[in-house]
Amino acid sequence: MNDSAPHRHGTATPPGANPLTVEVTRGQMVESRHRVSVAVCDPDGKVVRHWGDIERPVYARSSIKPLQALPLIESGAADAFGLSDAEIALACASHNGEKRHVDTVRAWLARIGLGQDALECGPQPPFHDRAAMARIDAGEDLASLYNNCSGKHSGFLTTAVHKSENPRGYIRLEHPVQQRVLGVLEQICGLDLGNAPKGIDGCGIPVMGIPLGNIAMAMARMADPDGLPDHRAAAAKRIVSAMMAEPFMIAGTNRFTTRMMTALKGRVALKGGAEGFHVAILPTLGLGVALKCDDGAGRAADATMAMVLAHLGVLTEAEQAELADVMFPTVENRARLAVGRVQRAADAPF
């Protein structure tokens, strides 16, 4: 295994020259355009395909969640508390805050002896549940459960409780929970992250700037973990298997990742992230994909991931036709009339 930066084909693309991959039409013309960089790597760090700059550090945001869940399994916490596939999938999720998501998180927290007040992810209005929104408006403090990251945070808390650590402040880089995550990221991404650019994620935890190629390599190691230490390989397999078994828990109704993973069951674990990030773990190919939209648009990240999966042969042509509405969604106006489309850019390189 090569723990240094991934090898590259060809020369580095200058920053800002990432390819146009997705365009959004309205009526007779293209209205908006998106540039995306893409890395497809194998577990040894070989770059199998790349388009655009894959060396510049980027924040993978919520796409990193499957890696952040590794300590939950490796520590023995998941076994100690008998976590189900649904709960492990939620630890990797950016969920909609639908009833099943919230009920599962609430019951899980109760099992580790904590309430939602232990969550440090901050509140998020439950747009998919206006009844709950009204209860929150009326003063009921539910909002942290509805945060799309509440499963990941429950995973962090579960590890802390299992290790008999004070969970308070578990979102801070200094806390053992985040230090374990940092160690995992350094090993699986093949990088010393001590000097990596750092920031704070939407849910309060640290984010690290990591080159796109290294993130793709890490996802390839999740897809084909045989080169990882035994305990990490077993944890990776369990996480990827749970994600693929419970696609609803990863996102929810009508979400791209849930729709795609449901249709392609067993072939891909997908995870989107804020600001136009997306990763794919491809166990049948033993590859990982990471992509970032320059401008942060989720619509372009989703469509580009669909295009990359098609390019790699993960979807059949029949599946592409069946999934067209989620791969390349219609743009609707307020009266729900179809007025445009998200589509492959005319000069997209794949």
Add this chain to the structure above:
Amino acid sequence: MNDSAPHRHGTATPPGANPLTVEVTRGQMVESRHRVSVAVCDPDGKVVRHWGDIERPVYARSSIKPLQALPLIESGAADAFGLSDAEIALACASHNGEKRHVDTVRAWLARIGLGQDALECGPQPPFHDRAAMARIDAGEDLASLYNNCSGKHSGFLTTAVHKSENPRGYIRLEHPVQQRVLGVLEQICGLDLGNAPKGIDGCGIPVMGIPLGNIAMAMARMADPDGLPDHRAAAAKRIVSAMMAEPFMIAGTNRFTTRMMTALKGRVALKGGAEGFHVAILPTLGLGVALKCDDGAGRAADATMAMVLAHLGVLTEAEQAELADVMFPTVENRARLAVGRVQRAADAPF
């Protein structure tokens, strides 16, 4: 007056090479980047400044509303129904659906003898008013009033009623309401729009692809209308004056346009549009500005407009400091912690 396409300084910029103007940071690094094209024109079509491609047709979306309001004044409808500055401003608005917006639209419609069922703009959830959202959920049909375009549509209806036209179908290109708008756009943009690329806007009305330079020229003609036919010049002055007098009506609480126009009263009428559009009408300089973010991001359109206004000397340095929070907003996480910033890109050309 030059009714052909605007003159250009220098050569056309190839599509896709529009300058990076805005970047969004998180912690220690830039997370996302936006490219924007900008045209600053005078009423004769001279391009005073330009960055990027200003010849490619673009949809100005809601930024075109001040021009679409011209027939409301020119037809005599505004006088016949005694429209206030607040109502004329609402005809040019993309409002928040706050109480004052909705109450004003409701009372205006009542004055022309119509109810909200005459609005063909489609529903829009009133995110700023959860009590109203709950009433809509309970079956009360309020949602068209809350549509951010309900003022513009009320203006269309007012003109139709004044002209004794059947208002039904007023959103269709064939209807006299839209034909009058088309005629105004052709004259003030200096273009035959018969073959322009067309589409349907979010609120159901036609949108036309028009080069950015021509839109900037049209806004300059609103800023300095002395070269327009008398009735149009008078209508332009009344619209710009109403917009500047009632900045709350144009958008609402905490919105960029409302904050900027309130602070710069009498110096600028601003109007944003969907998919990263923005225009400025600058009566003290006799200039118009139009800009479009390649990827459709409103955050980049707002910040770039602020930068252009600063570049043109419309804002003093003291005002830039005072308005920094709206020109270059903080990125907050769910716990409301400041974790990043929208800022001028390192290599922005202005």
